[in-house]
Amino acid sequence: MAATILPTAPTGRVEIRARKAGFLADLRSIAGRAVRSIPREPEAIVPALLIPLFFFVVNTGSLQDVAQNFGPGFDYKAFQLPVAIVFAVTGISRASTLVTDIQNGYFDRLQMTPVSRLSLLLGLMVADFVNVLALSIPVLGLGLAVGVDVESGVLGALLFLLLASLWGLAFTGFPYAIALKTGNPAAVNSSFLLFFPFAFLTTSFVPQEALTSWLGTTATYNPVTYLLDGLRSLLSEGWDAAALGKAIAAIAGIGVVSIGLALAALRGRVDRG
């Protein structure tokens, strides 16, 4: 560490001066850093990709023949593909990175800049959206490779990916809320528990009419049921406005709750109290 730091006269500063970058620029900066870090953490991506592929292969392998009882020509692979997608995208977030930032003081460093506080959270969510979209593509690819048809065509396939990714995004509010509220990595890891009721108290394995009574009733109140119905409709039926509308409503409902919690936790974290 030596030599002159800045080529300026004692009384004059260099002209470069800080200014507010603006919300969109802040969002781009925070999201850019988060997106860059995704491929640097393969340990977080590989399980997120392998688990849904594993479940897809095992579920279709073990239940395909039984599924013929649900009706002649019932395509169980098409039934399972949306489940695999939901497994791939639910609970994927940068919350563990956020909690590391909080613990090692980097979040404080960001807070001492004039960055928009909202972009500190939304920037991570933009990266999450990119991440879950990228995870959904190979899962859909596998489905197509094993013969699943998309009745709604290419546009339907794109909407399939978009809905899945929006669901993943809507769900991220929960781990972020926990990360911002607690600053505790163990608490963030335990947020994965939320995945189970959403992913399994629904039509993951059989249609709703085949569920036992209590599980059928529970599935009625689980937004994932409507998400799966909407995704399945794109594969098996074509364009079903009612099913798609309910899926979008389910995503929006969860998004309002989870992102609302995350924003409240962000306010608590940055209010300097």
Add this chain to the structure above:
Amino acid sequence: MVTTAPHPSVGSQPVPDGTAPPPAVLTKGLERRFGDVVAVAGVDLEVRTGEIYGFLGPNGAGKSTTIRMLCTLLTPSAGTAVVAGHDVATDPDAVRLRIGVALQDAALDPKQTGRELLRLQGRLYGLRSREIDARLESLSDLVDIGDAMDRFIGTYSGGMRRRLDLAAALIHNPEVLFLDEPTSGLDPESRSAVWEEVRRLNTALGMTIFLTTQYLEEADVLADRVGIIARGRIVAEGTPDELKRAVGTDLIIARIAGDAGAARKALDGIDGIVGVEVHGDELTVSATAGPAALSPVAVALAQCGVVVEELTLRRPTLDDVFLELTGGRLQEREEAA
């Protein structure tokens, strides 16, 4: 308070009309409570533009809480703080644009490269790409890590992390630089290098620097003025020389074995001695002319029956100031830390 006498600082930049510039940091009755715990209990500070201000105190004295309020990370529970002309509570963004901060532990993201981190930092301060390029060029000597700029920060040594952290605090060319324990945990060579850089920033740019430290030597060598904080309150403020002069001209330190009370009594009436304090087996004798008082002190101690194990004459240090004001030694805490 020993002294709060104004002292024109070395780095102060007078404004053209000859009036003093507004203070870089001004606090009045600054307080911060955490539940029932009062971490900062009414701090009044005035840091002049262009000076290096040393904020000295032991661990837990309230230094870090004060700096976190001044850097907009914590809202004061009471009182006011104005930094670079803006209130930290009501106009924090204006403060953020004008300050640079390096907190005690280098706050860096191990999964970014050094270059990525500095560029991101620059963008968050609204700098354009070519402005960031210019700042990176200017800071390259400070960062001084060569090719490592394109390696992940997780692979950096402690010294490299500190330098990068300081560069991140300077990327937007701030008016006021806050350094929280900038040399804590560094080896003596790295510590000297940081001191050199702090001086250079102050003299070359007139940058105001507010640094907290628990190292006496650091405050003594580096700071134009020093504020000493203990238990959440400022107990003394002034230039290092002013503070030391307030303790006494010279100090004779006697480490003895035997009756300390008798030894203290034996020193009564010796010409030139203005005070004697006993701390365990150590007598601290304040004298107006130390060399002249040394022999009479040695004779008096020998005659009163104690064994003198060590007898030294020295100038007062900031540690002596701290001892007189608080009854505890800062140095002992520093060594234990």
